[in-house]
Amino acid sequence: MARAERPLSPHLQVYRWYFTMALSIGHRVTGVGLALGLVLLTWWLLALASGPEAFGTVQAVMRSWIGVLVLFIYTFVLFYHMANGVRHLVWDAGYALELPAAINSGIAVLAFAGTMTVVVWLVIALAG
Numbered sequence: 001m002a003r004a005e006r007p008l009s010p011h012l013q014v015y016r017w018y019f020t021m022a023l024s025i026g027h028r029v030t031g032v033g034l035a036l037g038l039v040l041l042t043w044w045l046l047a048l049a050s051g052p053e054a055f056g057t058v059q060a061v062m063r064s065w066i067g068v069l070v071l072f073i074y075t076f077v078l079f080y081h082m083a084n085g086v087r088h089l090v091w092d093a094g095y096a097l098e099l100p101a102a103i104n105s106g107i108a109v110l111a112f113a114g115t116m117t118v119v120v121w122l123v124i125a126l127a128g
Helices: 019-050 052-063 065-092 099-127
Strands: none
Touching: 019 052, 019 065, 019 099, 052 065, 065 099
């Protein structure tokens, strides 16, 4: 059977990556990450309800280096998704849609997420 010469659908190799596109994809990915993080919260709550032995196991895992790393990343994901959601609400209202404003607001989202993550973890470290 002869193959018809039709144009192919564009794919990721066709598009040139740009900053706002990466932030948009990051918003979707962080939404999935937040949903997956609910599994950790559920595990923690179930362990809390199950008694000291189960809760001690969860606490040991969360206090290990990998647990702290996961919680640190989750904190960044939470602040990023929140700030980028506010950014999208501003866009939905019809403001800051020009390219320079979109780039600047994206930089502000990353700065806010990074700063707030560090602040939260400094507070945790200082609280002991």
